[in-house]
Amino acid sequence: xxxxxxxxxVILVIVVLIIASMVHKKRSGxxxxxxxxxCSSCKDEIKEH
Amino acid sequence: MSIKIALAGNPNSGKTTLFNALTGSNxxxxxxxxxxxxxxxGKLKGYKDVKIMDLPGIYSLSPYSLEEVISRNYLLxxxxxxxxxxxxxxxxxxxxxxxxxxxELGIPVVVAVNMMDVVDKSGDxxxxxxxxxxxxxxxxxxxxxxxxxxxxxxxxxxxxxxxxTIPSPLMKLSGKVEAALASIxxxxxxxxxIKRFYAVKIFERDSKFxxxxxxxxxxxxxxxxxxxxxDDDSESIITTDRYRAISKLIGSVLKKKKSxxxxxxxxxxxxxxxxxxxxxxxxxxxxxxYFVSVTTVGTWVTDWTNDGLFGxxxxxxxxxxxxxxVGDYEGEGAKxxxxxxxxxxxxIDTAGISETLEAEEPNEExxxxxxxxxxxxxxxxxxxxxxxxxNVTETLPVSLAxxxxxxxxxxxxxxxxxxxxxxxxxxxxxxxxxxxTSEWLSGLVVDGIIAGVGAVIGFVPQMLVLFLFxxxxxACGYMARIAFILDRIFRRFGLSGKSFIPMLVGTGCGIPxxxxxRTIENEKERRMTVMITTFMPCxxxxxxxxxxxxxxxxxxxxxxxxxxxxxxxxxVISGLMLKKMRMFASDPSPFLMELxxxxxPTVENVLRSxxxxxxxxxxxxxxxxxxxxxxxxxxxxxxFTEGGFGMVEDLSQGLLANIGGAIAWIFxxxxxxxxxATVATITGLIAxxxxxxxxxxxxxxxxxxxxxxxxxxxxxxxxxxLSAYTFLVFNLYCPPCFAAMGAIKREMxxxxxxxxxxxxxxxxxxxxxxxxxxxGSLIGGGAFTVGSFFxxxxxxxxxxxxxxxxxxxxTQLRDVSQTV
Numbered sequence: 089x090x091x092x093x094x095x096x097x098v099i100l101v102i103v104v105l106i107i108a109s110m111v112h113k114k115r116s117g118x119x120x121x122x123x124x125x126x127c128s129s130c131k132d133e134i135k136e137h
Numbered sequence: 138m139s140i141k142i143a144l145a146g147n148p149n150s151g152k153t154t155l156f157n158a159l160t161g162s163n164x165x166x167x168x169x170x171x172x173x174x175x176x177x178x179g180k181l182k183g184y185k186d187v188k189i190m191d192l193p194g195i196y197s198l199s200p201y202s203l204e205e206v207i208s209r210n211y212l213l214x215x216x217x218x219x220x221x222x223x224x225x226x227x228x229x230x231x232x233x234x235x236x237x238x239x240x241e242l243g244i245p246v247v248v249a250v251n252m253m254d255v256v257d258k259s260g261d262x263x264x265x266x267x268x269x270x271x272x273x274x275x276x277x278x279x280x281x282x283x284x285x286x287x288x289x290x291x292x293x294x295x296x297x298x299x300x301x302t303i304p305s306p307l308m309k310l311s312g313k314v315e316a317a318l319a320s321i322x323x324x325x326x327x328x329x330x331i332k333r334f335y336a337v338k339i340f341e342r343d344s345k346f347x348x349x350x351x352x353x354x355x356x357x358x359x360x361x362x363x364x365x366x367x368d369d370d371s372e373s374i375i376t377t378d379r380y381r382a383i384s385k386l387i388g389s390v391l392k393k394k395k396s397x398x399x400x401x402x403x404x405x406x407x408x409x410x411x412x413x414x415x416x417x418x419x420x421x422x423x424x425x426x427y428f429v430s431v432t433t434v435g436t437w438v439t440d441w442t443n444d445g446l447f448g449x450x451x452x453x454x455x456x457x458x459x460x461x462x463v464g465d466y467e468g469e470g471a472k473x474x475x476x477x478x479x480x481x482x483x484x485i486d487t488a489g490i491s492e493t494l495e496a497e498e499p500n501e502e503x504x505x506x507x508x509x510x511x512x513x514x515x516x517x518x519x520x521x522x523x524x525x526x527x528n529v530t531e532t533l534p535v536s537l538a539x540x541x542x543x544x545x546x547x548x549x550x551x552x553x554x555x556x557x558x559x560x561x562x563x564x565x566x567x568x569x570x571x572x573x574t575s576e577w578l579s580g581l582v583v584d585g586i587i588a589g590v591g592a593v594i595g596f597v598p599q600m601l602v603l604f605l606f607x608x609x610x611x612a613c614g615y616m617a618r619i620a621f622i623l624d625r626i627f628r629r630f631g632l633s634g635k636s637f638i639p640m641l642v643g644t645g646c647g648i649p650x651x652x653x654x655r656t657i658e659n660e661k662e663r664r665m666t667v668m669i670t671t672f673m674p675c676x677x678x679x680x681x682x683x684x685x686x687x688x689x690x691x692x693x694x695x696x697x698x699x700x701x702x703x704x705x706x707x708x709v710i711s712g713l714m715l716k717k718m719r720m721f722a723s724d725p726s727p728f729l730m731e732l733x734x735x736x737x738p739t740v741e742n743v744l745r746s747x748x749x750x751x752x753x754x755x756x757x758x759x760x761x762x763x764x765x766x767x768x769x770x771x772x773x774x775x776x777f778t779e780g781g782f783g784m785v786e787d788l789s790q791g792l793l794a795n796i797g798g799a800i801a802w803i804f805x806x807x808x809x810x811x812x813x814a815t816v817a818t819i820t821g822l823i824a825x826x827x828x829x830x831x832x833x834x835x836x837x838x839x840x841x842x843x844x845x846x847x848x849x850x851x852x853x854x855x856x857x858x859l860s861a862y863t864f865l866v867f868n869l870y871c872p873p874c875f876a877a878m879g880a881i882k883r884e885m886x887x888x889x890x891x892x893x894x895x896x897x898x899x900x901x902x903x904x905x906x907x908x909x910x911x912x913g914s915l916i917g918g919g920a921f922t923v924g925s926f927f928x929x930x931x932x933x934x935x936x937x938x939x940x941x942x943x944x945x946x947x948t949q950l951r952d953v954s955q956t957v
Contacts, residue, residue: 089573090572090573091569091572091573091574091575092573092574092575092578094572095569095572095574095578095582096578099581099582099586099767102763103763103764103767106759106760106761106763106764107764109760110760110761
């Protein structure tokens, strides 16, 4: 039971963080899942947001 | 106070290389013009308040292309403190045309003469001091690639920005033009530092400029009089005059070494752009890249990642001994099978013993009962020993004693041989077991997250090898030649070589590929390019190619290159079909592109480009794919059973199977109408890596089973060779992913066009897969069915669309104002 709580909590936190970052990225006008490799400017712009 | 420095210069003059060096950024660079289509902002390393803006490459400040409008608007409206004008020292005359215009903007300018290493190597000498005097601004020699002179250029730019030193060039136009400009300047009501630029724009009758700034009433008479005198239009008069002044300047500042024949670049181009050799060389280069990436170097590492790192584990030492033990164990298994087959043939019932031998703990009574019967019948058998190619090398007799010995053989445990490193799956499973995690949660972590993400991550080595090759080809200058080579072919189906650049960029990722279409002036050609760019296999599609190639085709050499060439074929056929439609009918725009000199790419730039692309792939696996894997695991592991909603034992009872099963009929004519393949295709629309991730969760592709060769066997068992290939074809050419679809929508800037583009991609992928499967089935000896009829109908439809007469309509240039 204790193990279940730990593992489930870790997964939940990771999922929430990923979704939050995706929403943030989308609101910043970036493409989710862009593979272009030129995303440093995206990173900078997200930081500024 | 913050300072804004804008990097401006001709295409392929090295702006982005300098931008990366100044900001520590990793913007994508390529040795061909038009890489930067959007302005990019960064902060100067070591200076918190200094912003650097990388502008798209332009040849002038005229309003004829989107890049020119973007750059000009930025320089005029964003209060730039200094322009750092990057000038290609090896093409000084052409580059100074833009410089001459920048000097008129009333903004401090510092000219950085780039590629000085190339200039020095060629033996040419540029008199920097004299150039500076004539231009009326600081001139700094640099090499952005080698990193020399960069800090001097930065210091000069900061100094000019702080002191607000407006350039005062000595270079003048001809007397009559200068007099006309002076008259117009006197009529203009504007700050004195910008009056000259306004006067030139009014003189040129610049369409975009006069929209916002009304020309003084007396200006037109002055312009008309000069035009009459020169017998030319005002814009051409300015252009000719500028080049005349620049040419005079070049004569005094540049000492060229006497030409000694063709340069090395010219010599290489005589071979690689040769009328007859160019295309075969291109085909061989692409074949080698994909062959090495997918079937050799990449595969060795990918196999280890899939089977070892994300599987049970791998041997540091003792691997050979373990393989030998596994071979012996399999030999014993073959003896059991042969003996049971012989017993069956002899009329002894083997159903009971076969069943008990598959159980975890065989029933001793059943075994001993069988042995008694076999003994009474004095049964013997023969087993065949085969080599790696499946040829029988030896036949061994199997007696009852041999059978009993074989039954007692135990499967070798890998940890008992040498140094064994457990894989992530095995470690996670044992770790979760140790802390008493429930079976369902352990399933979520091992079968959902690790299997799904691991299946995708496993292909990273192959992608890195591919990206390494592509980065090297881009950096050395060969990619620009490919655009030139393909122009001849592209022109025949309504596109120009310029359309190849988006497709070339699209081999890395479709999103920047679609965005790169902005460099195409002809609107119809641009829309067509947006629609077909994603037919080129992007990096995310590589795992799908590698999975089908490895799992179903046994790593045969032609599958991966065929995906690339089929992509080119799809582009060609689509071009031929679309250009016949009224909405795309126009003549292709002329192809003008500067071929950069070949240069040896720097290891740092190539590795950085490779890593940036690879890293974004890994990041996606850890975010989007991870979420998808969890969702797929949940939907496949839970469903409605007789006892209500809960976890199901068989995946075919899960929610996912129900959803996939309901729409699988759509794909039945393509040969893969199963719920699992349908689900993989649909999740692939979110991101193409999901196709592999979904297979990972559903079939456990990332896990190693008892025999290493069985890793992909489960996957392969769901497909025939033909259906696997059509599955690959449909997934490669249908819309790539949500992100790319978003990019298509942005670039089309119109919902109807966006829906048409997506609809076309789905229809084309469907018809192509349908034709391959139905005709392939017929060729393979299948019967003529309703599906075959539709396969032929689709083929005839495509041939008709390609061969029908062309609709004639004049070329329409894009109105760039609508996109700014």
